[in-house]
Amino acid sequence: MIRALPPFAAPLPPAAGKARRRARISITPLVDVVFILLIFFMLASSFLDWRMIELRAVARGQAPGVEGALLVDLRADGARLAGALLADAELERQVRERLARKPEQAVLLRPARGVDMQRTVAVLDRLAIAGVRELGLLPP
Amino acid sequence: MRPPFQRRRSRLDTDDGVLPLINVVFLLLIFFMLAGRLSSADPFEIAPPDSVSEGEPSETPSLILVAADGRMALDGEELPLERLVERLAPATEGGEARELRVKADGRVEASVVVDLLGRLDQAGIGKVMLLTLPPAGAG
Numbered sequence: 632m633i634r635a636l637p638p639f640a641a642p643l644p645p646a647a648g649k650a651r652r653r654a655r656i657s658i659t660p661l662v663d664v665v666f667i668l669l670i671f672f673m674l675a676s677s678f679l680d681w682r683m684i685e686l687r688a689v690a691r692g693q694a695p696g697v698e699g700a701l702l703v704d705l706r707a708d709g710a711r712l713a714g715a716l717l718a719d720a721e722l723e724r725q726v727r728e729r730l731a732r733k734p735e736q737a738v739l740l741r742p743a744r745g746v747d748m749q750r751t752v753a754v755l756d757r758l759a760i761a762g763v764r765e766l767g768l769l770p771p
Numbered sequence: 772m773r774p775p776f777q778r779r780r781s782r783l784d785t786d787d788g789v790l791p792l793i794n795v796v797f798l799l800l801i802f803f804m805l806a807g808r809l810s811s812a813d814p815f816e817i818a819p820p821d822s823v824s825e826g827e828p829s830e831t832p833s834l835i836l837v838a839a840d841g842r843m844a845l846d847g848e849e850l851p852l853e854r855l856v857e858r859l860a861p862a863t864e865g866g867e868a869r870e871l872r873v874k875a876d877g878r879v880e881a882s883v884v885v886d887l888l889g890r891l892d893q894a895g896i897g898k899v900m901l902l903t904l905p906p907a908g909a910g
Contacts, residue, residue: 662793669800676807683826683900686873688888705881742881749877751884752820752903759824768885 684755689739689767700737700767701729705754707745719757726761737765744771813874814844820877822903829870829900833859837875841883856890870898 703722704711710722717725730736738758742751751768758766815838835855836844845855859871871891875884888899 658789658793662789662796665793665796665800669796669803672800672803672807675809676803677810678807680905681828682822682824682903682905683828683872684822684824684903685826686884686888686899686901688885688892688899742885744880744882746881747877748875748879748881748884749820751881752822752877752901756823768881768888770885770889771882 684752684759687767689769700739700765701726702769703738703740703754703758704743705740705746705751706743710754719754722754723757723761726758726763730762734762735765736763737767738763739767739769741769741771811847814847814849815842817874817876818878819874819902819904821906823906824903826900828872828902831870831872831900834872834874835887837873837879837884837887839876839878841879843887852887852890856894859891859896860894869896870900871896872900872902874902 701712703726709716710719711717712722712725726738740751740754740758755766813836815836817836817838834846836847838844843850843852843855845858850858873884873887884901891899
């Protein structure tokens with residue numbers, strides 16, 4: 632009974648070999664799908680290198696944050712520290728000087744109406760580079 | 772009549788021709804899958820401000836978008852400021868200070884964002900992170 636089964640290593644008849652060759656899985660549909668996936672991932676994924684700044688708002692009537700803090704007024708024409716209009720580099724230098732005397736000096740930035748976010752972030756960067764750790768934003 | 776051996780060889784050759792292409796396409800596919808980050812599209816166009824800060828972005832559950840003209844959206848849904856704060860209020864009743872990310876356009880008035888910060892502070896959200904991009908060319 633067992634001998635009636637053909638052994639596995641038996642050579643296939645020529646016709647069967649031909650049929651198997653014709654039934655080879657074509658890679659074309661696979662490549663199509665892979666191309667579509669590639670285009671999807673190329674269009675849908677983003678490579679933006681996000682960074683973060685912590686923003687702290689100080690309400691107008693909030694005494695503890697404002698008491699003794701250095702106020703930087705940011706208007707359309709430039710940044711003012713204690714009433715004097717300063718260039719960004721000069722502002723950074725003066726804030727650094729004050730921090731050398733009092734390392735825990737809080738600084739409040741008050742952007743006026745008409746000042747855009749990019750400008751505010753640039754000044755926040757300056758202040759952070761100067762070493763300010765207590766940095767708050769005041770509403771105009 | 773050519774022997775069948777040779778015919779099979781020539782068909783293999785046509786497959787061999789596209790194999791390097793497929794290899795490259797596969798590599799590109801895997802690169803984009805692993806290196807890119809899928810993100811949902813924003814309801815309006817936002818050009819975030821440049822900053823030299825090095826802060827690594829953290830994943831917080833909520834994201835507020837602020838467009839250049841002051842429109843706001845919470846997690847992709849456009850809402851006016853009042854509704855937005857209302858929507859966030861129940862989530863903050865747990866007691867702990869919550870964190871939130873804000874993606875604001877660089878051209879929006881700073882007072883709009885400061886106003887939003889004040890409202891969020893009242894709603895109990897103490898930590899607000901502003902998303903920025905490194906300046907172009909500093910990559």
